[in-house]
Amino acid sequence: MSSTPAAAENAREARGGKPPKDFDRPRFLRVLMGLFLVWTFAPIAVVVLFSFNSGKSLQNFDGISTQWYSDFFGDQQLRESLIASLEIALVTMVVATVLGSLLAFGLVRSRNRLSPVTNVMMLIPLVVPEIVAGVTALLLFTQIGLRLSLTTIILAHITFSISYVTVIVRGRLAALNREVEEAAMDLGATRMQTMRLVVLPAVWPAILAAGLLTFALSFDDFVLSFFTTGEEVQPLPVRIYSSIRFGVTPTINAIGTLMMLVSISTIALALALPRILGRRGQTVLIGKDAV
Amino acid sequence: MSERRFAGLTLLPGAGWLVLLFLIPLGITLAISFGVTDDLGNAVYAWRPENYSQVFDPLFVPVLLRSVGYAAATVTLCLLIGYPIAYFIARFGGKYKYLLVALVVLPFLVNYLIRVYAWVAILSDEGLINGILKDMGMTTDGVRFLNTPFAVVGGLVYGYMAFMILPVYAALDRMDSSLIEAGKDLYANGWQTFRHVTWPATFQGVLAGSVLVFLPAVGDFVSAQLLGGPDTYMVGNLIQQQFFEANNYPFGAALTTVLMAFLLIFMVFYLRSAGRASEEARA
Amino acid sequence: MTGRNTDRLWLPDRMSRRDAFKVGGGLALAAGLSACGVGNGSGTVDEAATERAIEPKIDGDLVYFNYAQYVDPALVKQFEKKYGVQVRESYFDSMPAMMAKLGSGNRYDLIFPSAEFADKLVKGNQLLKIPRDKLSAIGDVYPFFDDPWYDPGSEHTVPYSLYLTGLGYRADEIDTMTGSWRDIVNPQADGRSFLLDDFQEVIGMANLVNGYDLNATEADQLSESRDYVVGLKPKLRGFSTDTITNMSSGNAWIQHLWNGDVINIRYRVDDPSSIQFQKNKEGWPVGSDVFAIPTNAQHPGTALKFIDFMLENSAQNSTWTGYPMPTDSATKPYAELTDGEPELQVSVDDLEKGQQFANLEGADREAWDRTWIEIKAS
Numbered sequence: 001m002s003s004t005p006a007a008a009e010n011a012r013e014a015r016g017g018k019p020p021k022d023f024d025r026p027r028f029l030r031v032l033m034g035l036f037l038v039w040t041f042a043p044i045a046v047v048v049l050f051s052f053n054s055g056k057s058l059q060n061f062d063g064i065s066t067q068w069y070s071d072f073f074g075d076q077q078l079r080e081s082l083i084a085s086l087e088i089a090l091v092t093m094v095v096a097t098v099l100g101s102l103l104a105f106g107l108v109r110s111r112n113r114l115s116p117v118t119n120v121m122m123l124i125p126l127v128v129p130e131i132v133a134g135v136t137a138l139l140l141f142t143q144i145g146l147r148l149s150l151t152t153i154i155l156a157h158i159t160f161s162i163s164y165v166t167v168i169v170r171g172r173l174a175a176l177n178r179e180v181e182e183a184a185m186d187l188g189a190t191r192m193q194t195m196r197l198v199v200l201p202a203v204w205p206a207i208l209a210a211g212l213l214t215f216a217l218s219f220d221d222f223v224l225s226f227f228t229t230g231e232e233v234q235p236l237p238v239r240i241y242s243s244i245r246f247g248v249t250p251t252i253n254a255i256g257t258l259m260m261l262v263s264i265s266t267i268a269l270a271l272a273l274p275r276i277l278g279r280r281g282q283t284v285l286i287g288k289d290a291v
Numbered sequence: 292m293s294e295r296r297f298a299g300l301t302l303l304p305g306a307g308w309l310v311l312l313f314l315i316p317l318g319i320t321l322a323i324s325f326g327v328t329d330d331l332g333n334a335v336y337a338w339r340p341e342n343y344s345q346v347f348d349p350l351f352v353p354v355l356l357r358s359v360g361y362a363a364a365t366v367t368l369c370l371l372i373g374y375p376i377a378y379f380i381a382r383f384g385g386k387y388k389y390l391l392v393a394l395v396v397l398p399f400l401v402n403y404l405i406r407v408y409a410w411v412a413i414l415s416d417e418g419l420i421n422g423i424l425k426d427m428g429m430t431t432d433g434v435r436f437l438n439t440p441f442a443v444v445g446g447l448v449y450g451y452m453a454f455m456i457l458p459v460y461a462a463l464d465r466m467d468s469s470l471i472e473a474g475k476d477l478y479a480n481g482w483q484t485f486r487h488v489t490w491p492a493t494f495q496g497v498l499a500g501s502v503l504v505f506l507p508a509v510g511d512f513v514s515a516q517l518l519g520g521p522d523t524y525m526v527g528n529l530i531q532q533q534f535f536e537a538n539n540y541p542f543g544a545a546l547t548t549v550l551m552a553f554l555l556i557f558m559v560f561y562l563r564s565a566g567r568a569s570e571e572a573r574a
Numbered sequence: 575m576t577g578r579n580t581d582r583l584w585l586p587d588r589m590s591r592r593d594a595f596k597v598g599g600g601l602a603l604a605a606g607l608s609a610c611g612v613g614n615g616s617g618t619v620d621e622a623a624t625e626r627a628i629e630p631k632i633d634g635d636l637v638y639f640n641y642a643q644y645v646d647p648a649l650v651k652q653f654e655k656k657y658g659v660q661v662r663e664s665y666f667d668s669m670p671a672m673m674a675k676l677g678s679g680n681r682y683d684l685i686f687p688s689a690e691f692a693d694k695l696v697k698g699n700q701l702l703k704i705p706r707d708k709l710s711a712i713g714d715v716y717p718f719f720d721d722p723w724y725d726p727g728s729e730h731t732v733p734y735s736l737y738l739t740g741l742g743y744r745a746d747e748i749d750t751m752t753g754s755w756r757d758i759v760n761p762q763a764d765g766r767s768f769l770l771d772d773f774q775e776v777i778g779m780a781n782l783v784n785g786y787d788l789n790a791t792e793a794d795q796l797s798e799s800r801d802y803v804v805g806l807k808p809k810l811r812g813f814s815t816d817t818i819t820n821m822s823s824g825n826a827w828i829q830h831l832w833n834g835d836v837i838n839i840r841y842r843v844d845d846p847s848s849i850q851f852q853k854n855k856e857g858w859p860v861g862s863d864v865f866a867i868p869t870n871a872q873h874p875g876t877a878l879k880f881i882d883f884m885l886e887n888s889a890q891n892s893t894w895t896g897y898p899m900p901t902d903s904a905t906k907p908y909a910e911l912t913d914g915e916p917e918l919q920v921s922v923d924d925l926e927k928g929q930q931f932a933n934l935e936g937a938d939r940e941a942w943d944r945t946w947i948e949i950k951a952s
Contacts, residue, residue, distance in 0.1 A: 029379035033391075036376050040398040040452075043409030046419075047401060077663065103305030110298035118306045120555070125313055126502065127554040129510035129527055131534050132547045135674065136316035142678050143319075159312040162305055167503060168458050171495040172465055191297055206461040212396065213457055220402050226671070231637050231680040232662055237402055242642035242665035247818045247842060248408045256405035263400035264393075271389060333677070354951050408819070416766070417824030432764070437825060438812045516771070517816070521807040524950050532950070536773060537943040538670045 044260070051253035068254035078239070078255070084150060085235040086262060089219040092157040097211040099158070100165025101203075107166065108173045125163045133160055134227030141228065148230040156228045157218045164217070165210040172206035173199075212267055219263060324544035334540035342545035351529070355553075358526040361440070362508035365447040369455040369504050370497065372448070377456050378489075381463035382471075392460060399453040407446060407517055411437060438520040446514035451507065455500035462496025498562070506554055526550055621699045623869040624730065630708050630878035635660040637873065638880075639675070639682040641667060644735075644863075645884070646894035653883050659876060676700070681870045683877040690933040692731050692864050693724035701730040702867040702874055709878065711885035714901040718922050719862075724933070731864040732881050735897040736920035737832045738853065738860040738928060739775055742817070742839065744827040746848040755783045755854045758828055759809040766827040768820055769806070771813040773946035774931050775830065775859065776803060782857040788929035791938040796945045803949045813950070818842065821849060833918045837896030837911065853917035860920060860928030862900065 051069070055062030072078050107119055125133070137156040138148075146152060176199065184194045222237040229238060236259060244252055327337045380391045398406065413419045416433035424430045436442060466489070474488035475481070490497075512527035519525075530550070533543030642665040650661050664682070666672040669691045676682070676695075687695060695701050706712050706728065719733045741757055748762045758767050769776050780799030781790045790796065811826065817835045820826035822842040829835075833851060840846035865881045867874050884891060888904035898908040898920055912918040934942055 026379075026383045029375055029383065032375050033379050036372065037394060040395070040449075042413060043406045044398050044401055046409040046412060047405055076660070099305040099308055102301040106298050106300075106302030106305070108298075110295055110302060112295065112299045112302075114299065114302060114306070118302055118309075121306070121309055121314065123555065123558065124317065124551065125309075126506045127510070127551045127558075128317075129512075129530050129547060129550070130507075131512070131527075131531050132320055132544070133316070135534055135540065135543075136319045138674065138678050139319050139323075140312070140316045148678055148680055155312060159308065162309060164454075164503060166305070167499050168461060171458055171499040172461050174495060175462070175465055175492075191294075202465075205464050206458075209457040209461050213453065216396070216399055216453070219400070222404070227674065227678075229664075231639070231664060231682055234664060237404070239642075239665065240402060240404060242667040244404050244408060245667060245816055245819075246643045246838065247822065248405070248412070252405060256401050260397070260401045264397065267393065267396075267400075271393070350948060350951050411819065411823065411825075415823035415825050433824070435765075435811075516814075520812045521810045529947070529951065532947070534674075535668050535670050537939075537946070538673070539940075539943060 047253045047256045048260075051250055051257045053250050053253075068250040069258070071251055072254050072258065077233075078236075080233050081236045081239050082255075082258065082262065084233045085219055085237070085259070086266070088150060088154050088157060088225075088235060089215045090266070091154050092161055092218040093211050093215040095154075096158045096161035096214050097165050097207060100162045100210065100214075101169045101207055103162065104166045104169035104173055105199075108170055122163050122166050125160050126167070128160075130223040134224045137224065138227040148228060150230070150233065152228045152230070153225050153235065156224050157221065160224060161214045161217060164213060165207075168210040168213070169203060169206045172203050176202055208270070212270065215266065216263065219259065320544045320547060323540050324548050326541040326544075328539055328541060339541065342541050343549070345542060346545050346549045351526075354524055354529060355526055355550075357524070358509045361444050361447060361523075361525065362505050362511075364444050365451060365508045366455075366501050366505045368444070368448045369452050370501065373452055373455040373500070374459055374497070377460040377463050381460055381466075382468060388464075395456060396453055403450055403513070404517075406449065407514075410446075410449070411517070414442070437518055440520070440523050442518040443515050443523045443525075446518045447508050447511060450511075450514065451504045454503040454507075458499035458503065459493060459496045462493040462499075466492045502558065502562075506558070509554060510550065624699050624701060624703050626702055626869070626874070628702060628705065628867070628874040628878060630705075630882055631875045632657050632659055632879060633875035634873040635662055636876045636880055637662050637664070637681065637683045637871075639664045639666065639672065639680075639684065640686045641665060644686065644895060646887075646891045648894070649884065649887050649891055652887075653880060656883075657876070657879065661880075676868060679870075681872050682868055683871040683873045684880060685866050685868060686734055686863050687866055688863050688931075689722070689724045689861055690931050692866060693933040695866060695868075696725050696730050700869055702869055702871065703729050704732060704865075704867065704878070704881075706732075709882045709885065711882050711901075714885055714888065714903055716900045716902070716922055716925075718925050719900060722862075723930070725864075731866050732885070733900045734863045734865050734884075735834075735892075735895065736860070736862050736900050736925070737834055737897050738858050738920050738924060739770075739779070739830070739832055740854055740858055740917065741852045742821055742826075742829045742831045742836050743850055743852060744821070744848055745850040746845065747827050751852055753852060753855050755779055755856050757852065757854075758830060759806055760828060763827040765809055765811055766825065767810050768812050768814045768817075768826045768829045769803070769810060770817070770830045771815045773942060776813070776949065777942055777945055778859050778929075778931065779830070782854075782859075782929075785856070788857065788859055789932045789934065791934070791941055793941065796941055800945045800948050804952050807952070832897075833920065834896035836918060851915065851918050858924075858928055859931060860924050861930055862925075 049061065052064050052066065053061055054065035054067070103118070103122060107115060107122070133156070137152075137159070141148060141152050181194050181198050184198050185191070189197065220237055221235070222241050225235045226238050226241070229235065236255060240252055240255060243249070322336055323334050324342055325336070325338055325340060326334050326342075327339050329335050376395060380388055380395070384391050411418075414436040415421065416435065416437075420436070421430070421433040424434060470488055470492065471484060474484035478484045478487060509525075510527040510530070512525060512531040515523045515525045515528050516531075526546070530543050530546050533539045533546065537543075636659060638661050640663070650663075653659075654661055664675075666675065669688060672685065672687065673691065673694075676685070692701075709732070712732070715733060720728055722728060722731075722733070725731045741751075741755070743751060743757070743760075743763075748760055750760060750762055751757050758769065760767075769779075777796070777799055778788045780802045781788055781795065783802060784795070784798050786795050786799075790799070814820055814826075817826075817829050817831040818838050821829050821831075821835075821839045836849055836851045839849050843849060865884075867877045871877060885899075885901060888899035888901040889907040892899045892904040892908045893911050898904055900920075909919060
């Protein structure tokens with residue numbers, strides 16, 4: 001069985017077959033990929049570049065300066081906001097991913113009467129406009145007398161992130177081949193072991209993708225956060241939102257760049273974690289390539 | 292423990308959370324949608340179903356159609372652009388796979404507003420692109436990129452692209468690449484392979500991505516607010532206006548309920564027919 | 575792949591009517607409970623809450639809630655240093671948003687409502703009485719504000735800034751302005767015109783153009799105003815409150831905006847004299863934002879000290895924000911900043927002759943909301 005597309009191409013050519021003129025050509029896709037990266041990175045380049053601008057303008061680059069970064073780090077409230085945003089995003093990511101993955105599993109595998117109702121209930125947050133989510137979350141907290149704080153922001157973020165995780169994980173979960181799990185259990189594995197050693201590694205990329213998406217969404221969120229934030233520390237996007245309407249300042253560009261760096265580090269860490277924690281679960285890996 | 296019991300239990304934490312923290316706010320939305328605003332500007336519970344007849348005013352039909360149209364365009368573009376990208380990474384990424392995914396996702400880690408304002412700077416009448424075009428002599432007054440429906444859809448695509456790429460990538464990554472090779476041997480050309488092998492195998496991922504892009508896009512208001520013109524008014528702007536300007540929470544809540552109901556019904560129909568189609572295709 | 579029925583993935587197995595009723599029932603129950611339960615709205619707050627005696631002395635960090643970039647940050651730092659406290663800033667960008675957060679139980683020490691909203695807050699007994707006699711710099715404030723329409727006796731507020739609305743335009747591209755609101759669609763601008771995305775400003779402007787009162791509420795008057803604006807739409811580039819970005823990026827050659835914006839735009843363009851302001855002959859809205867201390871403030875003493883401090887430094891603040899503060903010491907420096915451009919200044923005469931936005935309520939407010947929706951959605 002051929003393993004890489006390149007080897008397959010060679011094999012086909014060796015057979016004398018014509019390479020089909022199609023989309024499955026690396027070169028065409030490579031160009032597309034290049035263009036895509038240019039398009040997505042263009043504004044990033046502008047943001048990063050102008051965060052080092054010594055002047056205030058967004059049109060002319062006057063010279064290199066890191067003053068905006070020192071301004072940022074010198075401002076206690078901005079630092080607190082950055083840390084708050086990070087905390088919120090991390091907690092949301094962990095909790096929402098766990099809850100959402102479990103929910104995905106339940107929805108795909110269970111056949112009880114609760115399932116259809118839960119399914120609809122899970123989909124509704126996806127159709128609620130953020131404003132409404134924010135206002136009603138605010139009203140909920142006010143009515144039960146819960147004072148607004150980081151906790152309320154986190155609660156709100158998790159609530160509206162679960163659906164994203166469920167939707168993503170479910171896609172991958174449904175395509176799994178159950179026979180592998182059944183084989184494992186026939187061989188003596190308990191349900192928990194099967195979950196850990198067969199199902200989890202197979203679904204892991206989807207869980208990871210969902211987790212990262214949740215992190216990014218939470219870190220960047222404004223509307224929901226605005227309504228559920230207390231009077232003291234606020235997440236960074238809330239701070240930015242009002243200021244940015246007055247014109248983008250280099251400080252804002254610096255904040256944007258910093259947020260990006262923080263996100264990168266967190267994600268790099270998340271990706272590196274499985275490798276660091278060892279390959280125990282990987283040796284029994286039969287899920288991915290099972291027929 | 293049987294699998295069913297086990298799976299049933301796993302439903303509980305997530306479902307429980309949603310019931311407590313989501314269903315109740317939803318109930319509040321519903322309750323307020325029948326309410327009124329008192330003189331002090333507070334929304335109070337009452338019984339005023341007229342809020343709903345206001346929602347069905349013919350004035351809003353174009354607004355709704357436009358929102359659905361923009362959202363559909365956004366999904367289409369995200370798919371057209373995002374699928375090949377995900378495909379490239381999953382199939383040809385090799386050892387750089389994770390790096391490429393990271394690169395693709397990276398821009399989405401910068402605050403959306405900041406990115407949009409950077410685009411405004413780039414695309415302004417006197418911005419970077421127009422500067423180049425003017426130097427090349429292709430235009431004198433500058434091309435109007437901003438404040439058009441294209442800018443709004445562009446903003447939406449820019450904001451939601453990651454929602455499409457990630458699920459599709461997850462689906463593509465799962466797929467056994469030897470299936471594609473087998474397909475190529477079986478079918479005459481690449482398009483056939485794609486249609487009969489790749490597409491069905493990744494369909495669930497595409498579905499997930501489409502849902503995650505379409506639904507929020509319909510209710511989006513930021514893109515239209517920052518990049519739109521006088522005729523790009525979307526449902527999201529209408530709703531936002533009720534909460535942020537008019538202070539008319541009841542009407543805003545009524546609009547939201549109707550929008551949500553509409554989207555849910557639409558989704559059920561779409562998913563049902565899509566599911567049926569994919570089954571037939573596979574048969 | 576086995577022929578798995580994966581449409582079950584998305585749709586419930588047997589989504590029957592019973593299930594739909596279950597979800598609907600759950601919702602209705604939740605709705606009913608929340609309505610019967612604690613109930614929304616503060617109801618009528620006791621007036622006694624506003625009578626808390628406060629002194630201008632430092633009693634902790636200041637929790638400040640305002641528009642972003644509406645106070646000179648250098649002054650904030652100065653205040654922090656001078657009194658050894660922190661100013662914890664939160665921002666809102668619309669009055670209803672501010673009201674929503676106020677009603678949520680957040681304890682802000684100092685807020686900056688506009689006059690109409692101050693009116694609302696005063697009537698709702700949500701603001702502390704401010705002991706004017708204890709503010710050392712209060713004498714500097716224009717006497718006009720001793721008894722303003724929105725706060726009889728000026729018991730609960732101190733005026734913060736003055737603004738008026740007009741048209742900003744690119745003098746280097748347009749030379750045929752006629753001094754009228756109708757210039758918004760001057761053909762030389764070739765469609766590069768923006769109206770504010772603000773229902774009060776737009777409907778008010780249309781009212782003025784049609785010769786009516788700024789706050790006209792009769793049905794036929796509002797229809798006429800609506801038709802006027804809808805008629806403008808094909809020639810407009812958009813509705814936008816991003817006035818500074820629009821004009822400094824060249825996307826707008828004519829922009830409906832406030833006087834202070836002009837100053838801010840000039841700080842950001844290569845040629846400040848290219849940006850000019852026009853006060854229009856049909857009339858202009860003039861307004862003020864005010865300092866106010868909510869009844870649940872935890873550090874009202876610091877808030878009073880801050881108000882006093884800002885009044886003392888009104889000249890510096892006015893030149894930074896671009897909006898004149900209604901104090902004698904700010905008048906001359908602001909006049910110097912806007913030398914030769916009296917239209918940018920807000921004199922007491924303007925305050926008396928200009929029209930101010932009223933706090934529309936009930937049916938009048940609904941009529942305006944309706945008109946705005948019709949303008950936007952048509």
